[in-house]
Amino acid sequence: MAVCQVTDQNFEQEVLKSELPVLVDFWAAWCGPCRAIAPVIEELAEEYQGKLKVCKLNVDENPVTPGRYGIRAIPTLIFFKNGQPVESITGAVAKSTIEAVISKVLAA
Amino acid sequence: MKRGLDLVIVGGGPAGLTAYIYAARARLRTLLVEKFSPGGQILNTDRVENYPGFPEGISGAELMERFLAQARNLGLEPLLDEATGLTQDGDLYLVHLGSGETLVSPTVIVATGAGPRRLGVPGERELTGKGVSYCATCDGPFFRDEVVAVVGGGNTAVQESVFLTRFARKVYLIHRRDQLRATRILQERAFANPKIEFVWNSVVTEILGEDRVQGVRIKNVKTDEERVLEVGGVFIFIGIQPHTEWLEGVLALDEGGFIITDAEMRTSLPGVFAAGDVRAKSCRQIVTAVGDGATAAYMAELYLLERKA
Numbered sequence: 001m002a003v004c005q006v007t008d009q010n011f012e013q014e015v016l017k018s019e020l021p022v023l024v025d026f027w028a029a030w031c032g033p034c035r036a037i038a039p040v041i042e043e044l045a046e047e048y049q050g051k052l053k054v055c056k057l058n059v060d061e062n063p064v065t066p067g068r069y070g071i072r073a074i075p076t077l078i079f080f081k082n083g084q085p086v087e088s089i090t091g092a093v094a095k096s097t098i099e100a101v102i103s104k105v106l107a108a
Numbered sequence: 109m110k111r112g113l114d115l116v117i118v119g120g121g122p123a124g125l126t127a128y129i130y131a132a133r134a135r136l137r138t139l140l141v142e143k144f145s146p147g148g149q150i151l152n153t154d155r156v157e158n159y160p161g162f163p164e165g166i167s168g169a170e171l172m173e174r175f176l177a178q179a180r181n182l183g184l185e186p187l188l189d190e191a192t193g194l195t196q197d198g199d200l201y202l203v204h205l206g207s208g209e210t211l212v213s214p215t216v217i218v219a220t221g222a223g224p225r226r227l228g229v230p231g232e233r234e235l236t237g238k239g240v241s242y243c244a245t246c247d248g249p250f251f252r253d254e255v256v257a258v259v260g261g262g263n264t265a266v267q268e269s270v271f272l273t274r275f276a277r278k279v280y281l282i283h284r285r286d287q288l289r290a291t292r293i294l295q296e297r298a299f300a301n302p303k304i305e306f307v308w309n310s311v312v313t314e315i316l317g318e319d320r321v322q323g324v325r326i327k328n329v330k331t332d333e334e335r336v337l338e339v340g341g342v343f344i345f346i347g348i349q350p351h352t353e354w355l356e357g358v359l360a361l362d363e364g365g366f367i368i369t370d371a372e373m374r375t376s377l378p379g380v381f382a383a384g385d386v387r388a389k390s391c392r393q394i395v396t397a398v399g400d401g402a403t404a405a406y407m408a409e410l411y412l413l414e415r416k417a
Contacts, residue, residue, distance in 0.1 A: 031246040032151025032169055036144035039188055066250075072320065072341070073237040073247045090237025094143055094190050096206050 003045045006055045008064040015055060016083040021105050022053040026069075026076045028060045033092035034075040040095045044102070051106060079105045113137050113213040115408050116203050118191045119351075121148020122394045123384025124219035125175045125184075126401030127408075132182035134409045139211060141203070143190040146179075147172035148221050149348075149385070150394055154245045154271055159394050171394070191220070194358050194380070199415070201380065214415060215379045215408040218355065218367060219401060222348035222385040222392075227259065231315030232344075239321025239341045244268035247341070248275045256341035257282055257324050259312055265345035266290035266298045272343065273303040280337055282307045284329055307337070315342055350386045362388040373404040379411050 006014045006024065015022045025041050027034035045054035059066045059074060069078060069085060079087040079101065086108070087101050115131050117124045120142030131138040140146075150156065153168030162171070176184070190206035194216065203211040224242035226232060232240055241247040244258075248271060256276045258269045261283035267290070269281045281298065286308045288295050298304050307326065314325040316336065323338045350366045352359075360368045360376035366388035373381040383400035385392045 028246075028249075030154075030249075031243075032147065032153070033144075033243060033246060035169060036147060036151055039145050043188065060249075070238070070320065072239055072250045073241055073243075075246075076237060088237075091242075092144055094206065095188070096190065 003042055004053065004055045006057050006062075006065075008062040011057070011062075011065050015053075015080050018053055018080070020051065020053045021086075022055060022080045023102070024078050024080065025054070025056045026059050026066055026071050026074050026078070027056055028058060028074055030060075031074050037075055037092045040098065043095070044098060048102060052102060077101075081105060081108070109210050109212055110139070111212045113139055113211060114412055115139075115215045115217065115405075116141065116201070116211050116213040117217045117219060118203065119148070119219035119221055119384070119386070120146030120186055121219060121221045121384060121397065122150060122172075122175060123221070123386075123397040123401040123404075124148075124217070125172075125179045126398045127217045127219060127383055127405040128179045128184055128401075129182060130402050130405035131408065132179070132184070134405065136405075136409060136412070139213075140179075140184060140186045141189050141191055141205065141211070142186045143188075146176050146186055149223070152243045152245055156394065192354050194355060196377075199379070201377075215411055216381070217373075217401075217404045217408060218352075218359075218375070218380065218382045218386060219384045219397075219404075220351040220386050222350045224344065225347045225349045227312060227315075227344055227346060229312055229314055231317065231321075235315055235317055235321050235342075238319060239317060239339075240315060241341060241343050242345070244271050244343055247343075248272050251276050251341045253277050254340040255280070255338065256343060257312075257337060257339045258343045258345065259283075260345035260347075261285060261288045261290065262345065262347065263290045263294055266294045268343060268345055269304055270294070270297050270301055273301055276341070277303065279304045280307050280339065281305070282310050282312060282324070282326060282337075284311045285309065312342070348385060348392070352386060364388070372407050373400055374407065379408075379415075381407055 077089040114136040117140040150168040157165040193204035255278045257280040316323040367382040381404035383404040384397035
């Protein structure tokens with residue numbers, strides 16, 4: 001499954017009401033580290049297909065949701081489970097670091 | 109194990125990509141490993157104004173797109189992985205990767221670059237991403253109409269202070285000395301900007317706030333006087349830390365962890381070269397990284413010729 005694009009409008013439907021746990025990548029076009037981790041996010045979407053839903057939210061076009069979750073830095077990755085944020089990662093980090101958090105989220 | 113390589117380049121910033129361009133044109137069988145998407149620290153730079161050939165300046169991201177396009181034209185397919193160790197097997201090197209894969213090659217160019225140096229004060233780690241930032245282009249827009257602090261006095265600190273005035277209503281520039289280290293043209297811009305207030309001879313001793321930054325405690329190093337500045341964000345630009353944890357005890361490093369080389373980019377191990385910001389040197393710029401990358405690739409080529417002879 002490819003990375004899904006979420007917006008302020010469909011965030012509740014796509015993320016909060018999702019059956020699967022969701023990883024949301026808050027990003028913007030002007031953010032270098034966001035570009036840097038983009039291929040990592042795409043690989044994770046492929047590798048965890050069926051176990052984890054992977055979405056991206058453009059903070060420029062969708063200001064409401066980042067405000068709700070107090071985002072002050074990008075890239076920020078937030079993991080949602082049953083509508084609740086359960087883990088987050090700020091800044092560009094190695095794939096192995098993200099995978100460690102994914103394992104934790106999926107195991108919980 | 110992946111064999112049959114002439115050269116492994118670790119890192120895909122300006123130095124690594126340039127090394128790739130030179131190595132590919134020399135027809136070396138070259139693999140470039142990069143932890144993220146290629147580009148390096150330059151991706152964080154809003155405007156590059158000192159790289160020759162771009163009289164109007166160019167965004168860091170666009171400059172890297174151009175480097176990358178040139179490397180791709182020469183067959184670049186970067187391997188998305190992280191180098192975790194370097195060992196020797198006879199006259200071959202083994203580059204160990206985070207995925208568990210191992211690359212075998214007679215030559216290696218280390219171009220892993222560097223990342224921002226931390227202040228190491230209470231509150232910094234806890235509030236990273238909650239007002240503490242090391243990237244103004246990433247996080248500046250979240251501080252519209254707020255008051256923020258910048259820590260540092262070098263080129264990046266001064267350039268990013270000016271950049272942040274596009275969003276913030278006021279920027280404190282906190283520097284431990286009584287004059288800036290930044291290049292003159294940047295200083296002139298900062299001094300001319302009415303939104304920037306300079307806080308001289310001062311160091312940050314603590315970053316304050318519960319779940320978001322609310323202020324910084326600063327100390328005047330001349331008078332020992334302490335006070336608190338109320339700010340919503342702290343941007344830290346106090347230099348860089350090389351990505352060499354994986355090479356400790358393997359290559360000769362200086363006290364800051366930077367790789368010691370000679371003028372031909374040779375490290376303490378024959379066949380291993382270093383290029384760019386990761387190298388111990390005084391001028392860390394895109395233009396010097398590019399020069400390092402070309403030299404390292406050329407020296408790797410010569411090393412391979414001598415090895416065959």
